[in-house]
Amino acid sequence: MDSSRLVHRGKKSWWSGNVKTLCGLTLPAGTAKAPWFPILLKACPGCEAVHQLTRNGGK
Ligand SMILES: [Zn+2]
Numbered sequence: 001m002d003s004s005r006l007v008h009r010g011k012k013s014w015w016s017g018n019v020k021t022l023c024g025l026t027l028p029a030g031t032a033k034a035p036w037f038p039i040l041l042k043a044c045p046g047c048e049a050v051h052q053l054t055r056n057g058g059k
Pocket residue numbers: 007008009021022023024025044045046047048
């Protein structure tokens with residue numbers, strides 16, 4: 001599976017430009033094309049799972 005075709009959720013490091021995704025990937029600066037805009041792409045199941053857990057706040 002080509003993970004680069006998936007939309008990952010993550011945080012972009014302001015110092016390096018790298019994106020650390022919720023599923024544990026580190027996308028080098030420049031390769032991540034707006035990973036937070038799920039347009040014509042499949043959402044990464046790993047990121048979505050972590051996102052759901054995080055959003056629920058563990059309550
Ligand atoms: Zn992901």
